[in-house]
Amino acid sequence: MQNRFAQPTSKAMNLFFIIFLAVGSLLAGSVALLYRAEFNTFLSEIKVQERNSLGLQSIAIGDKFDTIVGDLLFLSRQNELLTYLASGDPQEKKAIQAEYTEMLVAKKSYDQIRYLDTNGMERVRVNFAGGKPEIVPEEKLQSKSRRYYFMDTFVLGEREVFVSPLDLNMEQGRVEQPLKPMIRFGTPVFDNKGVKRGIVLLNYLAANLLELIKAEQAEKKSANMLVNTEGYWLLNPENEKEWGFMFEDRAKISFAVVYPEEWRMIRQQGVGQMQTKNGLFTFTTIYPLQEGFRFRSGSGEPHRPFAIGLGPSKYSWVLVSQIPPEVMTNHTRALMGRLFKIGAGLFVLISYGAWQLALAITKRRISQAQLVELALYDPLTGLPNRKFFFDRLEEGISHSVRHGRRLGLLYIDLDGFKAVNDTMGHGAGDELLIKVGVTLKKILRKPDTVARLGGDEFAVILFEIKGMEDARRVGEKVVEALCQPFQLKAGTARIGGSVGAAIFPDHEDTADALIKQADAAMYAAKAKGKSTCVMAFDSGLSKIH
Numbered sequence: 001m002q003n004r005f006a007q008p009t010s011k012a013m014n015l016f017f018i019i020f021l022a023v024g025s026l027l028a029g030s031v032a033l034l035y036r037a038e039f040n041t042f043l044s045e046i047k048v049q050e051r052n053s054l055g056l057q058s059i060a061i062g063d064k065f066d067t068i069v070g071d072l073l074f075l076s077r078q079n080e081l082l083t084y085l086a087s088g089d090p091q092e093k094k095a096i097q098a099e100y101t102e103m104l105v106a107k108k109s110y111d112q113i114r115y116l117d118t119n120g121m122e123r124v125r126v127n128f129a130g131g132k133p134e135i136v137p138e139e140k141l142q143s144k145s146r147r148y149y150f151m152d153t154f155v156l157g158e159r160e161v162f163v164s165p166l167d168l169n170m171e172q173g174r175v176e177q178p179l180k181p182m183i184r185f186g187t188p189v190f191d192n193k194g195v196k197r198g199i200v201l202l203n204y205l206a207a208n209l210l211e212l213i214k215a216e217q218a219e220k221k222s223a224n225m226l227v228n229t230e231g232y233w234l235l236n237p238e239n240e241k242e243w244g245f246m247f248e249d250r251a252k253i254s255f256a257v258v259y260p261e262e263w264r265m266i267r268q269q270g271v272g273q274m275q276t277k278n279g280l281f282t283f284t285t286i287y288p289l290q291e292g293f294r295f296r297s298g299s300g301e302p303h304r305p306f307a308i309g310l311g312p313s314k315y316s317w318v319l320v321s322q323i324p325p326e327v328m329t330n331h332t333r334a335l336m337g338r339l340f341k342i343g344a345g346l347f348v349l350i351s352y353g354a355w356q357l358a359l360a361i362t363k364r365r366i367s368q369a370q371l372v373e374l375a376l377y378d379p380l381t382g383l384p385n386r387k388f389f390f391d392r393l394e395e396g397i398s399h400s401v402r403h404g405r406r407l408g409l410l411y412i413d414l415d416g417f418k419a420v421n422d423t424m425g426h427g428a429g430d431e432l433l434i435k436v437g438v439t440l441k442k443i444l445r446k447p448d449t450v451a452r453l454g455g456d457e458f459a460v461i462l463f464e465i466k467g468m469e470d471a472r473r474v475g476e477k478v479v480e481a482l483c484q485p486f487q488l489k490a491g492t493a494r495i496g497g498s499v500g501a502a503i504f505p506d507h508e509d510t511a512d513a514l515i516k517q518a519d520a521a522m523y524a525a526k527a528k529g530k531s532t533c534v535m536a537f538d539s540g541l542s543k544i545h
Contacts, residue, residue: 050282100126120145153186181206224289230258389451408462408471415496475533496531
């Protein structure tokens with residue numbers, strides 16, 4: 001009897017070990033996959049977060065430069081200044097001083113505003129000392145004819161702008177204490193007869209710009225840095241590493257020296273991410289200047305004028321965020337400890353059930369992603385659908401209002417599409433719609449949006465255009481492209497496109513009204529014989545209220 005039961009017991013034990021090994025292997029593999037997926041998700045999220053953060057900072061810096069240059073050009077054509085140049089009336093000089101004072105108080109971001117004559121002599125100067133404007137009296141005005149910023153600016157033409165490097169302000173040959181980061185902006189002044197009469201100079205307190213970058217760092221694990229083209233830190237969490245090119249004892253303290261391999265990759269690529277033994281680096285090279293700007297080169301020789309005018313493509317900084325390796329290591333350790341506890345518990349209790357749960361969660365995520373895609377994109381062409389289009393239009397209008405930009409809207413209806421469906425079949429019609437979507441995307445810029453609203457109707461949002469001619473030009477390109485033959489499996493299809501265009505805010509100032517104008521213009525295009533582009537007001541329509 002004992003021998004009869006020994007064999008089943010032994011087989012049961014063997015089966016137990018087989019199941020044990022199978023379940024153990026499955027659980028170990030599942031934990032390893034979960035670890036890899038979780039870590040990759042963590043890394044991907046960190047990378048996206050860092051890229052987005054640098055992108056926002058880059059835009060903010062560009063906007064700041066645009067604002068400063070706008071102030072500068074305004075001052076160069078200031079009515080009081082032009083009147084003073086024509087008459088020499090001392091009262092007008094006081095009016096200039098009052099204007100400068102008001103700007104310093106309102107902006108709180110300029111250290112000085114000056115007007116210098118053709119000989120480099122200061123004629124009007126208002127300082128912003130201790131948070132209060134201070135008009136410098138006549139007897140204390142100085143000649144700056146030999147200073148680089150006067151020489152660099154005075155040689156420029158009308159509406160050209162000189163921008164100095166970002167460095168520290170110096171007084172009597174020494175770095176001012178406490179440190180005062182400074183960028184100087186200058187432009188020539190021309191009187192009403194077109195004669196050059198001197199320059200206007202703004203000393204911008206660059207600490208305001210650096211604070212924009214610091215503000216992005218508050219809730220992050222990364223260290224935000226700003227580096228000049230020579231690899232020196234302009235901003236570093238450790239203040240003693242900044243401004244190496246301004247101090248002899250810091251000359252060898254720079255990003256390029258501390259991180260030579262990373263600096264080499266940054267100079268080669270300009271924009272990107274890399275993970276090295278020193279952590280995860282995200283970087284982007286920013287060019288804050290627009291066409292017409294000029295700047296002096298050489299951060300090590302702040303008192304010499306430039307030899308030749310350098311354009312905006314040469315003026316750059318590098319925004320860098322660094323996530324130290326300890327952050328990655330700590331996350332890895334915490335993740336491994338967490339997964340070990342989960343794995344042990346699951347192995348004892350619900351190893352197989354845990355796998356089913358993970359599978360169910362994965363399926364749920366995929367399903368949610370599919371639902372989102374179905375909700376926002378046309379299943380045939382892959383283009384944004386009507387809902388996504390209206391959301392993008394509202395966002396675009398809000399952006400245009402905030403930044404004072406224009407937005408264009410094109411309504412497109414295919415001409416001759418029904419004939420293709422009738423003669424070549426609905427399969428050919430679907431293929432044609434897909435190819436139309438591809439064609440429209442090729443015509444447009446990356447920021448623009450093309451959507452399929454339904455049937456053979458499409459719409460295009462043109463972001464940040466200059467005016468009606470931009471929209472008309474794109475509309476005519478659309479018409480030209482749609483009039484080209486399309487090669488389908490069933491044969492060659494020839495169609496056209498009627499395009500209606502409307503501009504925000506020129507034609508309408510709400511999304512619904514803008515759509516109505518573009519739609520009406522599209523019907524006007526059809527009435528003109530199809531395959532043409534009609535602007536909203538060209539169609540004879542009045543503004544919709």
